[in-house]
Amino acid sequence: MKIKKEPDLEEKLKILSDAAKYDVACTSSGVDRKGEKGSLGNSRACGICHSFAADGRCISLLKVLLTNHCIYDCKYCINRRSNQRIRTSFTPEELCTITIEFYKRNYIEGLFLSSGVIKNPTYTMELMYRTLFLLRTRYHFRGYIHAKAVPGAAPEIIQEIGYLADRMSVNMELPTRESLQLLAPGKSHQAILRPMGQIRQQIQDYRLSIGKTASMERHFGNQYLAGNIFSSSGEKSRLAEAFTGTLPGGSRGASEAAVTGPAPSPVPIGGKAPSPKDSHRPFAPAGQSTQMIIGATPENDYQLLKVTQALYQQYDLKRVFFSAYIPLNEDRDLPALDTAPPLLREHRLYQADWLLRYYGFQADDLLSPSRPDFNIFLDPKCDWALRHLELFPIEISTASYQELLKVPGIGNKSAWRILQARRCGRLDFSSLKTMGVVLKRAQYFITCHGKMRYHIPVEEDFITRQLTQNEKSSLWELEHPRTYRQLSLFDDHFLEAAPTVEDSRKILTGQL
Template sequence: MKQLSSFTLEEKLQILSDAAKYDVACTSSGVDRRGKSGSLGNSCAAGICHSFAADGRCISLLKVLLSNECAYDCKYCLNRRSNDKPRTAFTPEELCSLTIEFYKRNYIEGLFLSSGVIKNPTYTMELMYQTLFLLRNKYKFRGYIHAKAVPGASPDIIELTGYLADRMSVNIELPTREGLHSLAPGKSHSAILKPMTQIQHKIADYRLSIGKSAFMERHFGNQYLAGNIFSQHNLHDLNEKNPPYLSSPETEKEFLHGISPAKAYFAETTPVSSSTPSAPLRSNGAPRPFVPAGQSTQMIIGATAENDFELLKVTQAMYQNFDLKRVFFSAYIPLNEDSALPAPDTPPPLLREHRLYQADWLLRYYGFHAEELLSPDRPNFNLLLDPKCDWALRHLELFPIEINRACYQDLLKVPGIGNKSAYRIIQARKSQKLDFPDLKRIGVVLKRAQYFITCSGKMLYRTPIEEDFITRQLTGEDRKTAWELEHPQTYRQLSLFDDHFLTASPTIEDTRKSLSGQL
């Protein structure tokens, strides 16, 4: 193994970005911050991607590890202790100058700082905090910072880091306690959930102190969706003594009980309201923002045996109980060989990951619940159809929906209509009746929507509202078979030469002759 100091900056960047790339989150969204004269950088709530790597994933932040040394030995991880890899670490100064110079050239939107566990979690977090402190104060950086909270670190250092970062995340890695126990022996669910609860708590503190509601903002469309997962009775109040999600049926309890915000933790700490005055103030007297872009988490798909229903239930529970901004899914990529892991040649379950993200959007933007999309009898997503089409096909009794009268919530249930087009439909129909060409201009995907909607009582074509028919249409199966039946391969390109009955292949002499022009 090489000495730490013998690596050049480029080699370090290579090693530490290579080690960090399996972390999926690379978003720069959630906070709007104007630039300031004398400082560098701003932030845009929609998030800005700066490049796309060869795998099609966006590069928005400088995603690196502070160090790839790790005290843990998680089976799935590239940086586990038992792997023989070159180990190195950035100094805070190196990382700051990289961030600043990349930022000035418009390569990145900010820094994503994670780290292997050096010595112990608190020490690691202290190193991360030093870097962020330098970046914010010495280099006057106002861009985006995403920092990982290392489970097991002292609450004080997590809190300090939270005042410098825009987003923090703690990876729950695996959705069930058993999975975590078998693959990440050094980690425990309660240790992971503790910093998450603490951050949630502090975010609520900050939000209340500036006169906002304790819960994170969600897409504006959600206010028109009755019973969405974020509506008040579905969110669980921080101070509630007995959170209602624990009274769920036994089966759910089994994999959700790791996800209850450790009740014991609440008992130890002071309630939200009384800790508010202790929030540090800025020089102008305003409270300092604490993780204004919210927190996120990620879990690995396909390393253990959970089904999609369980994963989606956990996701929903994370949104409701921890008020997370995002939950990311990471298709398992075999990096290590181990008897507890899938075989090294297993392809990553990319389509499954994609379906889960689609469902995640349905939860956050379309007012769906995990229980509507899947059930214990149908625990996995249809690989041929997206979750929304799949749902619509199982609820054909609700369709067709009349475009000129339906409410926002109903419009959103139609496959092919999203937030923007539903909103535009509502706006546009105030001044005139809408017809199919208008919908097309508005941005509705008629290819899918046509089977589920009417305009002034008429459908686009005479299509039956029949599950089998629409399924065939949507999966494109019909068209393909019809084409093959209508166009059998019986024709052949016309040719001047009579090579239909050619028996012997041309000899070497023939080739020579044809080259010299004799043949």
């Protein structure tokens, strides 16, 4: 396709951010870096969201593609080769100027740079490198940079980019090898896992070289949680289990495809030691992440969660993102175009992801081969608690941090506050509430000095009924974000046409 005129900067930005919007991660967290005189920018480990788009997702980074030219033909992707779209690219200077000017106006926290594959993966990454290099050196940018590694690129260029970026990510795209073959014929599972292994190894090397532990820092609460997914004792046995391929669904192949592949071993970097220029730069200090599309292929939640856990354990990822499949292309291997994106399922997976990373749960605690999918009415923690009522109610004044975290409605902040506050005084339900405990859920599972809040039978049926009554309306809204509402006489939200003269006459004469 011939483009008549080169689009101007605003059009380019529109096209290339529109093409990048299906990437999920927009986090700017994981690294603390102070500002410096003469440079621009700093970075905060908590991450800073600068705005929220109409879909409710945070905008914290300038999320763009360097180019939307692509040599691949992945069936789910908007930028696939066979789609007729306007193709364009940023020059490194254009992208640097936009980033710097946006950053100064506090619009963004940094740059999220991804790209369609132009010519070949290595060439694409060289273009990305040139942009990031300019940004870091000529523009003295110290803000956050998230760079995508393109599977199949040479290890040297991935390494070079790792020294410029704060976070690297390689997209898993799809959780199993079979699905990937079906939907992304140009990509291979091995090729995706290889850069992931390399980045993991180099992060580890860097961390050891500055005297930190080999694996990434996790939330401080994890040290008090026996059997969490990051603890080394739990990891070994679970790993062995994952490797033997005991996954359900009759697909030994699926589980293998997901979690095996070469165990992350040092990738030979062509004998190239980090050059002295790089030595003062950290290698991807905010770790690496990945994302998977859910709902395009038939994997169940149990498989997805197992893969997620394996990724955390084997590749020491900081985050795994899920992206509800949005039909963009028509294809015989894809769900129909009018399929609604499985938002609730995505939400449940994220909830479970948090349970893995912050609450000391394992994938096998939450789901099992016989119950492979999440309950749509209850969040995973409530669901788990209802199946383990023998552990409840828990006494607030004596329970350990780990026990408190198992209570639905208590998160790690409120658990921590409870631990501190009960040392100095008696707690009651109202003070729990001010600390941030969600009593609506927690009241069924806790006692305070031997008493429950109300006279509540600890019965699965009763509690389930109570909990789902509360949740139903909010879930409906989650599944149907834009839907019809009950007619009300006094609202006029959907009334678009202004009343005409005749209307008002009719009102006067009483016809309307």
